[in-house]
Amino acid sequence: AYLELIRHIGEAEFITRTTESGVTSVRFDTPSGPITVLWQDPWVRTGPLWVDSDGSMLVEGICGEELGDYAGTFRLDLGIEPVYLIGNVAAVSLAAPLLRAPGP
Numbered sequence: 001a002y003l004e005l006i007r008h009i010g011e012a013e014f015i016t017r018t019t020e021s022g023v024t025s026v027r028f029d030t031p032s033g034p035i036t037v038l039w040q041d042p043w044v045r046t047g048p049l050w051v052d053s054d055g056s057m058l059v060e061g062i063c064g065e066e067l068g069d070y071a072g073t074f075r076l077d078l079g080i081e082p083v084y085l086i087g088n089v090a091a092v093s094l095a096a097p098l099l100r101a102p103g104p
Contacts, residue, residue: 001062001063004060004062004064008028008030008035009028009035011030014026014028015027015028015029015034020094021044021045021094022040022042022044023038024038024041025089027089033087033088034087034089035084035085035086035087036085037082037084038076038083038085038092039080039081040078040080042079042080048076048077048078048096049075050073050075050076050093050096050097051070051089051091052072052089052093052097053070053071053072053073053074053087054088054089054090055071055088056069057070057085057088057089059083059085059086060084060086061083061084062082062083062084067083073097075096
């Protein structure tokens with residue numbers, strides 16, 4: 001896990017850190033693009049999150065295992081371990097997005 005952390009953010013520049021209702025998101029800028037480390041404190045909150053990405057996003061587990069490749073808004077189920085969001089995160093939401101009626 002520590003080797004993956006070093007691989008992902010060893011040469012990174014810290015951008016922001018936010019915590020809301022037990023969910024922490026830390027964003028870095030790396031030479032290969034933005035990366036966000038995201039985790040949830042299960043003693044404060046459990047349940048899925050919704051991530052809105054700008055473009056394609058790879059999600060990796062703490063040990064580097066690929067958990068999925070996404071685009072747009074997607075549901076993310078977190079346990080106690082952090083995940084790496086590799087790509088540009090537009091937003092992380094604790095609530096599901098509103099349903100929309102299909103277009104004409």
